[in-house]
Amino acid sequence: xNDALGLPQSILVLGGGSEIARATVRALLAKRPARVILxxxxxxxxxxxxxxxxxxxxEVSTVVFDAIDPAxxxxxxxxxxxxxxxxxxxxxxxxxxxxxxYDCDPAAAAEAATINYTSAVVAGLAVAQQCRxxxxxxxxxxxxxxxxxxxxxxxxxGSTKAGLDGFFQGLGxxxxxxxxxxxxxxxxxxxxxxxxxxxDAPFATDPEAVASLVVAGLAKGSPIIWAPPILxxxxxxxxxxxxxxxxxxxx
Amino acid sequence: xPGAVSDHRLLTGWGRTAPTASDVRPLSDAEAxxxxxxxxxxxxxxxxxxxGDAAQNAGGTILDATSHDELVTLDPDTGLVRVSSxxxxxxxxxxLVPHGYxxxxxxxxxxxxxxxxxxxxxxxxxxxxxxxxxxxxxxxTVVTPVGTLTVDPVSEPELFWATAGGMGxxxxxxxxxxxxxxxxxxxxxxxxxxxxxxxxxxxxxxxxDDRYHYSVAWIDxxxxxxxxxxxxxxxxxxxxxxxxxxxxxxxxxxxxxxPSGLVNPLTIRVFNEAVYRKAPRHRVGELQTIPxxxxxxxxxxxxxxxxxxRGFLQWQILVPFGEEETLRRIIERLAGAGVGxxxxxxxxxxxxxxxxxxxxxxxxTLALDLAIVPHLASxxxxxxxxxxxxxxxxxxxxxxxxRRALVPTMYPRLNEWRRVRDRVDPDGVLVSDLDRxxxxxxxxxx
Numbered sequence: 133x134n135d136a137l138g139l140p141q142s143i144l145v146l147g148g149g150s151e152i153a154r155a156t157v158r159a160l161l162a163k164r165p166a167r168v169i170l171x172x173x174x175x176x177x178x179x180x181x182x183x184x185x186x187x188x189x190x191e192v193s194t195v196v197f198d199a200i201d202p203a204x205x206x207x208x209x210x211x212x213x214x215x216x217x218x219x220x221x222x223x224x225x226x227x228x229x230x231x232x233x234y235d236c237d238p239a240a241a242a243e244a245a246t247i248n249y250t251s252a253v254v255a256g257l258a259v260a261q262q263c264r265x266x267x268x269x270x271x272x273x274x275x276x277x278x279x280x281x282x283x284x285x286x287x288x289x290g291s292t293k294a295g296l297d298g299f300f301q302g303l304g305x306x307x308x309x310x311x312x313x314x315x316x317x318x319x320x321x322x323x324x325x326x327x328x329x330x331x332d333a334p335f336a337t338d339p340e341a342v343a344s345l346v347v348a349g350l351a352k353g354s355p356i357i358w359a360p361p362i363l364x365x366x367x368x369x370x371x372x373x374x375x376x377x378x379x380x381x382x383x
Numbered sequence: 384x385p386g387a388v389s390d391h392r393l394l395t396g397w398g399r400t401a402p403t404a405s406d407v408r409p410l411s412d413a414e415a416x417x418x419x420x421x422x423x424x425x426x427x428x429x430x431x432x433x434x435g436d437a438a439q440n441a442g443g444t445i446l447d448a449t450s451h452d453e454l455v456t457l458d459p460d461t462g463l464v465r466v467s468s469x470x471x472x473x474x475x476x477x478x479l480v481p482h483g484y485x486x487x488x489x490x491x492x493x494x495x496x497x498x499x500x501x502x503x504x505x506x507x508x509x510x511x512x513x514x515x516x517x518x519x520x521x522x523x524t525v526v527t528p529v530g531t532l533t534v535d536p537v538s539e540p541e542l543f544w545a546t547a548g549g550m551g552x553x554x555x556x557x558x559x560x561x562x563x564x565x566x567x568x569x570x571x572x573x574x575x576x577x578x579x580x581x582x583x584x585x586x587x588x589x590x591x592d593d594r595y596h597y598s599v600a601w602i603d604x605x606x607x608x609x610x611x612x613x614x615x616x617x618x619x620x621x622x623x624x625x626x627x628x629x630x631x632x633x634x635x636x637x638x639x640x641x642p643s644g645l646v647n648p649l650t651i652r653v654f655n656e657a658v659y660r661k662a663p664r665h666r667v668g669e670l671q672t673i674p675x676x677x678x679x680x681x682x683x684x685x686x687x688x689x690x691x692x693r694g695f696l697q698w699q700i701l702v703p704f705g706e707e708e709t710l711r712r713i714i715e716r717l718a719g720a721g722v723g724x725x726x727x728x729x730x731x732x733x734x735x736x737x738x739x740x741x742x743x744x745x746x747x748t749l750a751l752d753l754a755i756v757p758h759l760a761s762x763x764x765x766x767x768x769x770x771x772x773x774x775x776x777x778x779x780x781x782x783x784x785x786r787r788a789l790v791p792t793m794y795p796r797l798n799e800w801r802r803v804r805d806r807v808d809p810d811g812v813l814v815s816d817l818d819r820x821x822x823x824x825x826x827x828x829x
Contacts (some may be wrong), residue, residue: 133820134694136400136435136783137760141820142829163760164786167829191829216788216829217441217819267423267442268403268816311441340638348757352643352693 133219134270135164136146138350140219142167144212146205146255148194149176151275151324152317154183155336156222161187163347165184169194169212172225172243198227199225199251200243209258212293217266220350221259223252223300228326234288241288249299256303261310271314272346273300277358280318280367283381304355315349317342319359335360397687398434399694400755400783403816408806410451411470413526413555416444417812425812427555429496430471433503434697435783436816437550443814446555448498453556454478461539462563463521468498468556473631474679476673485621485673487519491728493631493678498556501647503780504548504741507750508597508677511733516742517547517585518736519562520612527554527807545803548741550779552769552813552824553804566621569629571597571676573619575666575698577659581612581711585747588616596620598665599730603655604714605648605723606752614729615662617675636684637747643691646754651723658725669687680726690754693732697748698763698779700770701742709773710747713766717751720762724751739796739803742778742822750781760784779817787821 134140143160145153150267161184168189170177177194180361183224184192193215197208212218227250242250256271263269278286279293297316304314319342322335341361358364370378389406407428408416416425423443430449431438439445442590447468455465463558466475473484473493488500488507495505500516501523513519522535525546532554536543546553574595578584584600592598595618602614680686686693702709717723728750735744753759767777767789776793791797804813804824811826817825 133403133436133441133816134401135820136398136694136755137757138401139784141787163764165788240722265406266442267405268401309391309404311393311402341674351755351757351760 133217133268133369134350138269138270138347138353140163140166142169142216142218142220144169144171144209144218144221144259145180146171146197146221146223147199148172148180150224150226150274151326151339152319152322152342153222153340154180156272156346157184158187159340159343159347160220161189163189167191169193169195169215169218171197171208173198176285183310199247199255202251202254205251205254206258207257209262213262214269218262218269220270221271223255223271225251226274228289230288231286231288238338244288244294248289249295252296253299256300260303260307264309264310268311270350271300271303271312271379272350273314273316275300275316275318277318277320277363277367278338281370281378284379314355315346315354316351317346317359318356318363320363322359335366386753389444392445393430394439395694396430396435396438396783397432397691398696398783399690400696401816403436404438405440405443405445407445407447408556410446410557411772413446413557414531416446417526417528420812424812425555426813426815427463427468427498427502427551429499430494432492432495432499433780435781436820437503437740437780438499439816440814441816441819448496450558452496457482463560464563465558465560466497467558468501469496471496472500476627476631476756479563480566480673481627483565483567484626485566486560487513487564491678492681493524494681497559497561501547501556501559502549502551504736504738504743504744505780506732508599510743511592511598511731512596514733514736515741517544517738517741519758520547521560521562523559524557525554525570526557528810528812529807532807535547541803542807544736544738545740545800547736549738549800549804550740550813550817550823551577552808552818554807554813567623567625568620568621569627569673570624570670571619571673572622573617573669573671573676575663575669576616577664578616579660580610581614583615583716584612584616584729585707592618592731599728600659601685602714602749603659603727604717604727605652605655605721607718607729611718612711613659615659617676619671622670629673631678631681631682634682638687639685641688641691643693646690646695646725648721648723651725655723689691693755695752695754696759696783697750697752697781698766699748699781700706700775700780701746701748702726702747702770702773702775703743703744706775708744709769709775710749713749713769716762716766721813722753722759722762724753726752728732740779741793742776742780746775748778750778779821779823782817783820785821790821790823797823
């Protein structure tokens with residue numbers, strides 16, 4: 133069960149290899165031992181599983197899925213919950229990709245949309261159904277500031293996150309009264325494998341910092357957190373920029 | 384079940400943290416619910432005044448006791464009362480006082496049920512002389528998965544004492560016979576002492592508590608240095624003026640939506656300073672009413688909302704006599720961390736009763752209401768370690784966050800309790816979120 137400070141005793145990570153998810157699991161295990169279930173492509177999970185074991189997880193198991201295949205996500209969620217109640221689910225899989233590539237390869241863009249949006253929708257609904265049944269559970273969805281106002285520099289990625297963000301807002305509202313809750317995390321530029329080789333954007337952060345904001349958000353019961361928190365202010369301003377100006381924002 | 388009425392509801396404890404949803408049905412359905420073997424178990428719930436998740440059952444069935452609230456019989460000669468388990472201490476006091484009787488034990492709120500009082504084996508300001516609630520229970524009816532049993536401390540001592548403080552996990556108590564003490568007045572003669580520091584209050588309680596039936600200290604946990612642990616000690620006994628008029632009212636209510644963060648170190652400091660200064664250094668024989676003396680917070684309806692949406696928790700610990708230095712260190716750490724509480728009380732316990740999970744034991748108990756702030760988790764974890772090292776424990780009825788690994792050390796008779804419990808519920812049908820979190824029953828080891 134989640135305790136009064138939002139700390140879980142069982143954690144499911146969909147996208148178990150994600151660096152933000154791994155940092156979050158590390159931060160949670162530092163506070164409480166927990167059972168950890170890692171979901172994703174098999175080869176991406178081994179390292180995270182070893183890490184969770186070393187950090188005092190009471191039990192580590194894996195469920196295999198590939199987010200390119202939404203049906204496999206639903207199956208994996210079912211398998212994970214069949215092993216007992218899950219207090220916290222992190223929806224953390226996703227791809228960034230390169231806008232220039234997407235521009236000339238619509239099929240690749242469609243794949244990104246499937247992974248980042250369609251499969252996230254499947255994950256959200258499948259987990260929500262289980263949470264309703266067990267009468268409790270937190271769902272943490274990794275969104276992005278890129279979805280808050282989509283930029284021309286990464287509008288395929290940004291639009292998938294915009295869709296995901298809206299979906300989880302609605303899901304959170306639909307779960308009111310069920311005992312389950314949703315927390316949306318909107319990180320800015322996070323230095324990680326996903327952004328390797330890219331120049332830091334302003335207010336760049338790292339997975340550990342995002343993770344500690346997630347842990348604090350769980351304690352406070354926040355519906356949405358920004359990482360770093362200043363981005364909330366920045367994007368409130370960005371949202372209101374005239375389109376002609378927004379188009380000229382570099383990067 | 385034909386004609387069964389159930390209601391899907393989101394429930395929390397008094398601290399309003401970790402809400403979970405359950406199917407809520409009236410307690411009178413208990414036997415039918417057990418017969419149907421519901422998926423995610425069964426638990427009785429009273430007025431929901433335990434602070435954490437003790438009266439929650441996520442995804443399962445909750446048997447609501449609150450409409451099962453009859454005073455079945457009252458013997459005016461002996462004070463023996465038979466009640467339905469959902470009757471509140473509030474209702475009992477209203478019925479008993481005009482007959483010259485009072486409840487044997489009352490907590491700081493009168494809005495708890497007798498069923499809850501048994502499940503938590505509650506204590507009050509008279510623990511040092513009267514023990515906890517179940518010491519006054521003569522018999523009870525318990526609905527369990529293996530049948531409905533009448534349990535008393537003589538013929539069924541094991542199950543009786545496993546139920547006393549058993550957090551509702553041995554069965555659903557439907558009624559109880561309780562011995563009520565006589566009173567000669569609805570007023571109390573109260574002596575107040577204000578002390579400059581912790582040593583002062585510990586010395587007064589050690590030296591003088593036995594002269595009073597009721598004793599408790601309010602403690603300023605934000606005071607530091609030479610004022611560390613400064614307190615206001617109030618002790619008293621029922622007067623003997625024959626005036627049995629009793630009146631209790633909820634004077635004001637708290638609005639349903641209240642901002643988080645208003646109960647913070649600054650406002651608490653101001654509040655505590657005022658409480659401390661308002662108290663007389665030494666006053667004897669002040670007449671106080673029952674609500675004034677026992678239930679001052681009940682005058683404000685829904686005062687738990689004052690902590691806002693994030694809610695709060697209560698950390699109540701016991702440290703054995705001889706561990707006063709641990710107590711001091713803990714208060715020092717709290718004051719140093721600026722984690723204050725407007726409602727912090729210190730009480731000297733007498734001997735415990737035989738319940739394996741009953742909280743009270745000889746020693747000091749300290750209880751603090753704390754607003755939820757993220758850094759609270761690690762601070763309280765560290766303090767828990769000090770409590771365990773001193774041979775102390777946490778009160779399960781208040782808990783919402785302790786690490787489960789500490790529970791067998793805090794409650795060394797846990798295995799003995801589990802053996803008795805498993806006799807009446809081998810399959811673990813009785814379950815609460817507290818149990819899922821701490822694995823009290825041994826059925827939730829994952």
